[in-house]
Amino acid sequence: MKVNWTGFSKKTRLERLDFLAQKGLLSKEKEEFLAKNETLPLNVAEQMAENTLASLALPYALVPDFLVNGQTYQVPFVTEEPSVVAAASFAAKIIKRSGGFNSLVHERQMIGQVALYQVPDQLEARKKILSAQAELLDLANAAYPSILKRGGGARSLWVESKEDFLLVYLSLDSQEAMGANMLNTMLEALSPELERLSQGQSLMAILSNYATNSLVTATCEVDLRYLSRNKEEAQEIAQKMELASRLAQIDPYRASTHNKGIFNGIDALVLATGNDWRAIEAGAHTYAARSGQYRGLSKWTLDPDQRKLRGELTLPMPIASKGGSIGLNPTVEASFELLGQPQARELASIIVAVGLAQNFAALKALVTTGIQAGHMKLQAKSLALQAGAQQEEIAPLVKELIAGKNFNLQAAKENLEKLREK
Ligand code: HMG
DSSP states (O other): OOOOOTTGGGSOHHHHHHHHHHTTSSOHHHHHHHHHTOOSOHHHHHHHSTTOOOOOOOOEEEEEEEEETTEEEEEEEEOSSTTHHHHHHHHHHHHHHTTOEEEEEOOOOEEEEEEEESOSOHHHHHHHHHHTHHHHHHHHHHHSTHHHHTTOEEEEEEEEEETTEEEEEEEEEOTTSOOHHHHHHHHHHHHHHHHHHHTSEEEEEEEESOOTTSEEEEEEEEEGGGTOSSHHHHHHHHHHHHHHHHHHHHOHHHHHHHHHHHHHHHHHHHHHTTOOHHHHHHHHHHHHTTTSSOOOSEEEEEOTTSSEEEEEEEEEOOOOSSSTTTTTOHHHHHHHHHTTSOOHHHHHHHHHHHHHHHHHHHHHHHHTTOHHHHHHHHHHHHHHHHTTOOHHHHHHHHHHHHHHTOOSHHHHHHHHHHHHHO
C-alpha cells in the first residue's frame, strides 16, 4: 500500500499511532500498548538487570518510509537527542526519491577466541590444533547442540601467533541470535582440549566484538537536484560533502565526530530492537581503526559527470532478531512489528542504511547552514506548535522566533498574538 507521510511529524502522538494502525503498519494491540506508554513492566526489568530500582525511559520515535533493497521500512528510533529523528527522516525522504539504499550482507558469522599462553612450541601447537580441526569443531558443536538443529553451528577454526600468545579463533553461524552465549559456551568447552594439544594454558575464552565475518555495506546515490534546486549550488554542496568525507579519513578528531553522527542513527535503531549497542559500537570503532589510524566509516564521492553523490558505509553488524532481551521487552516487539518482522540479515541491512542516512543529513547540514540552524528551527517549530499555532502560522512564527533568538514558550505566544493582530 502506498502511504503518504506528508505531515506525519505535525500530528499528535496519538494521531501518529492511529495513522500507523489505520495503514496496517501497527496492530491494534500494539497501538494501545504504545498509547499507554507503559514501556517496560518492572518484573521484566528485574529479569534484565540486577539490583533494579526502576526503569529509565527515553523517547521512542519513528523515522518513516525508509527504502532499502526495494523494500519500505518504518524505522523505530530510541534517542534522547533532538534533531536525530528529523535528520534521518529528511535523509530517508531525499534518498528514497533517488532510488533508496542498497545494502549487502557479505557474511554473517560471529568470531570468538581462546587465548593460550605459556605454549612451549607455538609452531608445533599450531600444527596439532589445525590437524585436529574437525574434532574441535565437533566438540564445539556438541557443547551447544540446539544451534545445529536451527541450521547453524561452528564453521571454522584458525590459529594466529601474537607475541607470546597463541590465539585460536572460532567462527560460528549463530542464525538469528547474536550468538554471544553460544560462542562463549563453545569456546569454554574447547579450552581444555586446546590446552592439551598446545601444552599451554588458557588465559580466557570469549567472543570478539570485532565481527569481521559480519560485514554489511550500504550504498546510495543521491541525485544532485535533491541537494538544491539551484544546479551550481547543488554541485557545490556535493563537492563539499565529498571533502567532508575526505577530512574524516585524514583527521581522527573529525573522524570521531563523523562516526558519532553515524551512530546517532545506528544506536537509536539498535536500542529500539533490544540489541547490544555496546557490542555494535565496539566492533565498528575497531573496524574504523583497522588501518592503524582511526578513520571515518563512510565515504561520499561525486560522480565524474557531477550528477550523483555516491555514499558508502561498511561496518560489522552482528545484530540479532532473537534472543537476549528481544523477546522480553514488549516495546522491542513493537519495533519488530513496525519493521515488518525482519530476520537478522535484513535488520542488519536496514541498520547500516540508517547509519548512512544519518551521516548524509549531518554532512549536508554541516557544509551548508551549519548544525545550529536546524536545531534552532526544530526548537522554534516545537514552540510554535506548543503555543497553538495553526499550520499556516508555523512558518512565519518560526521565522520570528529565529530572528528574535528568543526560544521560550512565552516569546512564542507573544509573537503568535502579534502575527494574528497583523
Ligand atoms: P530542513 O531542510 O529545514 O527541514 O532541515 P524541513 O523543515 O524542510 O523538512 C524536511 C524534512 O525533514 C521533513 O519532510 C521531514 O522528513 C524532516 P516533511 O515531513 O515536512 O515532508 N523533518 C522532520 N521530521 C520529523 N520532525 C521534525 C522534522 N523537521 C524536518 N520536526 C533538519 C531540518 C533538522 C532535517 C536538517 O537541518 C538536518 O538534517 N540537520 C542535521 C541534524 C543532525 O544531524 N542532528 C544530529 C545531532 S548533531 C550530531 O550529533 C552529529 C554531528 O556532530 C555529526 C557530524 O559532525 O558529522 C553533526
